[in-house]
Amino acid sequence: MIAYNSSYGISATQSAGVGTNTIVDQCTIHDNSYGIYLNISGATPPRMAITNSIITGNNNYGIYNADAPNVTLAHSNVWGNLNPYFNVMVASNVLSYNPQFVATDDLHLQYGSVMVDAADTAAAPDHN
Numbered sequence: 001m002i003a004y005n006s007s008y009g010i011s012a013t014q015s016a017g018v019g020t021n022t023i024v025d026q027c028t029i030h031d032n033s034y035g036i037y038l039n040i041s042g043a044t045p046p047r048m049a050i051t052n053s054i055i056t057g058n059n060n061y062g063i064y065n066a067d068a069p070n071v072t073l074a075h076s077n078v079w080g081n082l083n084p085y086f087n088v089m090v091a092s093n094v095l096s097y098n099p100q101f102v103a104t105d106d107l108h109l110q111y112g113s114v115m116v117d118a119a120d121t122a123a124a125p126d127h128n
Contacts, residue, residue: 001107003030008037009058012048021046026119027053028107034058035081039066052119054099056080063088075120
């Protein structure tokens with residue numbers, strides 16, 4: 001869980017050289033200024049894949065990609081951000097629903113949440 005930061009939940013920057021590919025998987029990113037902020041360029045910019053994650057309630061963007069060419073979002077829920085995402089390849093299986101957290105300071109999912117068992121089953125753990 002990455003939550004309640006006054007700036008970025010996740011920030012990645014790079015300006016030269018060859019980057020390393022990054023996977024953000026099974027994360028809850030909630031109530032930051034930006035959920036994920038990317039400013040990556042260079043000769044061979046890396047890829048970022050965001051999967052099986054809940055990105056909610058961020059004050060600017062859920063995911064902001066300044067210029068990285070290969071940022072993908074799949075099997076995730078992006079909801080309640082001021083802006084959902086910018087410059088991101090979004091798969092058709094991305095949801096935008098209230099995840100129904102227990103409380104604002106308890107980010108467990110309530111029984112009956114649409115997010116329970118909503119992840120890609122090939123990558124999901126066998127328990128909640």
